Amino acid sequence: MYVEPSAFNARLESMTYADWRPILAYIPRIQSTVSFGEYRPMAAMFPYWRAADIVIDFAKDCEAKGVMILFDWMNFVHAQAQLNAISRDFTHWDILGLCKLLTAILRGDRFNEGLLIQAFQKGLILDILLALDEKLKAYYLS
Numbered sequence: 159m160y161v162e163p164s165a166f167n168a169r170l171e172s173m174t175y176a177d178w179r180p181i182l183a184y185i186p187r188i189q190s191t192v193s194f195g196e197y198r199p200m201a202a203m204f205p206y207w208r209a210a211d212i213v214i215d216f217a218k219d220c221e222a223k224g225v226m227i228l229f230d231w232m233n234f235v236h237a238q239a240q241l242n243a244i245s246r247d248f249t250h251w252d253i254l255g256l257c258k259l260l261t262a263i264l265r266g267d268r269f270n271e272g273l274l275i276q277a278f279q280k281g282l283i284l285d286i287l288l289a290l291d292e293k294l295k296a297y298y299l300s
Contacts, residue, residue, distance in 0.1 A: 194212065195275035248289035263277050
């Protein structure tokens with residue numbers, strides 16, 4: 159389920175912190191995961207990335223729980239330079255921006271196989287979720 163940016167604030171207001179738990183529950187799972195996938199070179203076939211179950215489940219849950227934002231994610235990525243160059247300081251990002259960043263990574267993986275696995279391996283997904291958790295606590299619990 160994709161959410162229009164114009165409808166995001168209304169959706170946020172209709173939700174509770176508990177509604178975000180299925181996504182935030184990935185934080186300890188990510189912290190305890192050793193491998194998020196692997197690159198599989200094949201002599202007779204094209205090489206490919208094989209994602210771990212946690213990566214596959216995370217992508218499915220983000221789509222099912224309405225974390226994904228319907229927007230021009232390709233220009234967003236270009237505006238943010240490249241995902242590898244994004245600062246890990248998300249203190250100035252809002253909830254919508256963090257959801258857009260997750261959307262850009264998840265959508266980008268469909269065109270750049272292995273992008274999501276690499277974002278997990280580099281700790282980017284964990285950092286985004288930790289920042290999202292802080293922003294959601296401030297929004298709902300303050």
